[in-house]
Amino acid sequence: xxxxxxxxxxxxxxxxxxxxxxxxxxxxxxxxxxxxxxxxxxxxxxxxxxxxxxxxxxxxxxxxxxxxxxxxxxxxxxxxxxxxxxxxxxxxxxxxxxxxxxxxxxxxxxxxxxxxxxxxxxxxxxxxxxxxxxxxxxxxxxxxxxxxxxxxxxxxxxxxxxxxxxxxxxxxxxxxxxxxxxxxxxxxxxxxxxxxxxxxxxxxxxxxxxxxxxxxxxxxxxxxxxxxxxxxxxxxxxxxxxxxxxxxxxxxxxxxxxxxxxxxxxxxxxxxxxxxxxxxxxxxxxxxxxxxxxxxxxxxxxxxxxxxxxxxxxxxxxxxxxxxxxxxxxxxxxxxxxxxxxxxxxxxxxxxxxxxxxxxxxxxxxxxxxxxxxxxxxxxxxxxxxxxxxxxxxxxxxxxxxxxxxxxxxxxxxxxxxxxxxxxxxxxxxxxxxxxxxxxxxxxxxxxxxxxxxxxxxxxxxxxxxxxxxxxxxxxxxxxxxxxxxxxxxxxxxxxxxxxxxxxxxxxxxxxxxxxxxxxxxxxxxxxxxxxxxxxxxxx
Numbered sequence: 001x002x003x004x005x006x007x008x009x010x011x012x013x014x015x016x017x018x019x020x021x022x023x024x025x026x027x028x029x030x031x032x033x034x035x036x037x038x039x040x041x042x043x044x045x046x047x048x049x050x051x052x053x054x055x056x057x058x059x060x061x062x063x064x065x066x067x068x069x070x071x072x073x074x075x076x077x078x079x080x081x082x083x084x085x086x087x088x089x090x091x092x093x094x095x096x097x098x099x100x101x102x103x104x105x106x107x108x109x110x111x112x113x114x115x116x117x118x119x120x121x122x123x124x125x126x127x128x129x130x131x132x133x134x135x136x137x138x139x140x141x142x143x144x145x146x147x148x149x150x151x152x153x154x155x156x157x158x159x160x161x162x163x164x165x166x167x168x169x170x171x172x173x174x175x176x177x178x179x180x181x182x183x184x185x186x187x188x189x190x191x192x193x194x195x196x197x198x199x200x201x202x203x204x205x206x207x208x209x210x211x212x213x214x215x216x217x218x219x220x221x222x223x224x225x226x227x228x229x230x231x232x233x234x235x236x237x238x239x240x241x242x243x244x245x246x247x248x249x250x251x252x253x254x255x256x257x258x259x260x261x262x263x264x265x266x267x268x269x270x271x272x273x274x275x276x277x278x279x280x281x282x283x284x285x286x287x288x289x290x291x292x293x294x295x296x297x298x299x300x301x302x303x304x305x306x307x308x309x310x311x312x313x314x315x316x317x318x319x320x321x322x323x324x325x326x327x328x329x330x331x332x333x334x335x336x337x338x339x340x341x342x343x344x345x346x347x348x349x350x351x352x353x354x355x356x357x358x359x360x361x362x363x364x365x366x367x368x369x370x371x372x373x374x375x376x377x378x379x380x381x382x383x384x385x386x387x388x389x390x391x392x393x394x395x396x397x398x399x400x401x402x403x404x405x406x407x408x409x410x411x412x413x414x415x416x417x418x419x420x421x422x423x424x425x426x427x428x429x430x431x432x433x434x435x436x437x438x439x440x441x442x443x444x445x446x447x448x449x450x451x452x453x454x455x456x457x458x459x460x461x462x463x464x465x466x467x468x469x470x471x472x473x474x475x476x477x478x479x480x481x482x483x484x485x486x487x488x489x490x491x492x493x494x495x496x497x498x499x500x501x502x503x504x505x506x507x508x509x510x511x512x513x514x515x516x517x518x519x520x521x522x523x524x525x526x527x528x529x530x531x532x533x534x535x536x537x538x539x540x
Contacts, residue, residue, distance in 0.1 A: 004149050021309035024362065026067045035347065035450050036120065036350060037453075038072065038075070038086065038122070038352070038353040038354070039061065039067055039074070039353075040318070041077060043055050043057065043060060043077055043516055044353075044384075044399060044401055045356070045399045046401065047059030047397040048355055049061075052399050053388075053401050053403065055400045056101045056102050057107055057110045060088065060105050060110055061110045063397075064114065066337050067119075067124070070359060070433075070437055071436075071441055075120070075122070077121065078124045078322065080097050082098050084133060085404075085523075086401065087377060089126050089129075090129050090180070092130070093135070093225060095199065107206075108214045108534045111213075111215060111216065112213060112219060120217040123216045123218075123220070125200070125220065125223075126222035129182055129183065130182070130183060130185060134184070136148040137181075137183060138151060140152055140154075141162070142159055142160075144157070144159055150191055150192075151186055151189060151192055152184070153184050153234075156481050162183035163183055165182050167375070169227075170182065174378075175378035175381060175405060176375060176407060184229075184234070186466040187237055188241070189292075190461040193244060193245060194325065197249065199518070200245070204252065204256060205252070212255075212256075212301060216256075216403045217255070217256065218258060219256075219259070220259050221258060221259065223261060223534045224261060224272065224278070225237065225263045229263075238275050242276055242277055246278065258278040258279050258280070259279065260278040260282075262284070266284065266303060267282070267285075267290075268281075268285055268305055268308070270309070270310070277467035279314060280313065280315070280316050282316045283315040283317045283350055283474055284350075286298065286306075289302075291319055293331075293337060293482045294482075295482055298344065298348075302430075302456065305350075306453070312525060315351070315484050316351050317349060317351065318352070318353040318359070319345045321358040322355065322380065322393060323383075324366060324383065325382075326355075326362055326364040326367055326538060328358075336529025337529060339432065339531070340529050342358075342436050342439060342479050343439060344465070346436070347533070349454040349469065355527050357388065360431075360433050362413075363413035364382040364383030364384070365382045366379060366384070368378040371406070371408070378408055382521040386400050386411060386414060387399065389422050390422075391417055391423045391466070392417070393421070394416075396539075425526055432494040438509070442509050446476055446535070447471050447473065448469040448470050448471050448474040449469050452468075452471045453468075453470055454468070454469060458491075464479060464481055465478075465480040466491060468499075468536075475538075476533060476534065476536065477535075478531070478533050479510075479533075479534075479535040481528060481530050482529070484529065486527060486528060488523070488524055488526070490522050491521045493519045503516075503518040504537040505521070506535040507533075508534060510533060511530070511532070514534065
């Protein structure tokens with residue numbers, strides 16, 4: 001930790017000792033390719049292929065052309081396994097695919113088609129909890145002779161008081177009235193570790209032939225913690241559970257990737273990268289700052305997040321996911337704020353992730369307690385609504401699985417002819433969808449925007465975020481106006497700059513030209529809520 005920032009300080013285009021400063025840049029990920037844009041899909045809400053109103057695996061396969069047109073290169077699924085809950089967390093059977101999604105045949109067909117197209121697929125996994133429907137619970141409850149007694153944490157010798165889960169919950173109310181008891185799995189059990197190895201291996205290589213063309217490229221580890229739920233019951237899990245599991249799976253397939261959802265959303269995740277054995281974490285601090293569009297906060301958290309990420313590890317940058325209100329709701333559908341939010345998401349660093357519907361500005365106000373004091377999974381439905389394919393909000397594939405099921409349906413933000421649909425935006429050059437598509441294409445064409453280090457370029461304008469992305473061979477300057485007024489920018493080369501005075505500045509994106517006046521770079525008349533991107537070439 002910290003050595004990346006030291007190296008960034010050395011990455012200057014002004015002469016430094018006898019080194020050619022234009023060659024002082026490095027690839028922050030240790031040379032590992034990072035040309036990925038992830039599409040985080042809540043598959044039940046994405047596209048329904050068979051008319052039952054539930055999005056499914058065949059629906060994703062059918063829409064791969066759309067995803068490639070947008071420019072994404074990888075898909076992150078929420079859990080597929082069987083559960084009584086619509087989100088498929090809290091499993092009843094880890095080895096069965098929810099029949100609403102399809103079966104193993106449709107799963108393998110999707111994976112093979114994704115791989116045929118040169119894309120990747122990641123699966124969300126949460127094996128820390130099970131419901132009372134699961135075999136481990138059913139067989140071991142009140143039965144000390146059960147082969148699964150060690151799989152679940154019981155608080156009494158009679159095995160009738162299973163341990164609670166996160167937030168002390170012992171049961172959960174589903175949006176459809178379903179109630180199930182839920183308990184914590186004993187991750188200290190060698191048998192549970194062995195089971196997880198076999199389970200993850202199965203999803204990596206379903207037919208066990210030693211090839212991985214029909215299996216996932218990696219996993220999102222939901223609610224990963226070193227001390228599960230901070231109870232002191234399952235401490236030191238990095239060393240005793242996660243690292244042994246990850247290491248055993250990487251011996252099977254060294255290319256498999258693990259991304260941790262660090263359960264402390266205020267965490268930078270450095271300990272997960274250094275002690276937890278994972279390859280990637282989520283850039284929560286930058287995400288939280290980006291949603292405020294506060295320049296100082298974005299700079300502070302980006303400096304720390306990207307400057308202290310260990311070499312060879314990655315941050316996943318996002319502004320939306322399935323657990324929080326949608327960004328369009330946070331900024332009250334403001335077109336300019338939506339655009340610059342997308343710019344930060346896609347250009348600032350790490351591996352960008354787009355939550356389905358984010359690219360068209362879908363709305364959603366998920367929040368705990370919205371639908372009463374009893375904890376219910378209905379709270380998050382507003383940020384998990386059907387993807388809006390059509391201007392009319394009706395048509396083939398619309399995944400209204402929650403129709404007429406409660407106030408979340410009555411309060412639905414999906415409305416016809418409101419501008420928030422793929423049909424309304426796809427052919428509009430100025431749309432949010434085309435803004436995403438243009439930025440993804442821009443990113444794809446520049447190694448600095450894919451693998452480059454991040455460095456804040458300080459300026460005196462409180463509304464202009466300016467930063468560099470740079471590798472050994474390329475430097476890109478990004479300038480984002482976070483305000484609703486025309487702004488001016490000046491950046492002075494004081495001998496401690498990654499682009500010395502007189503460097504060639506080529507505009508890649510936006511409308512504003514630049515000019516050097518002595519040691520100062522000027523960018524004039526930057527339009528409100530706009531993004532300007534430039535390639536910087538040091539003159540020798």
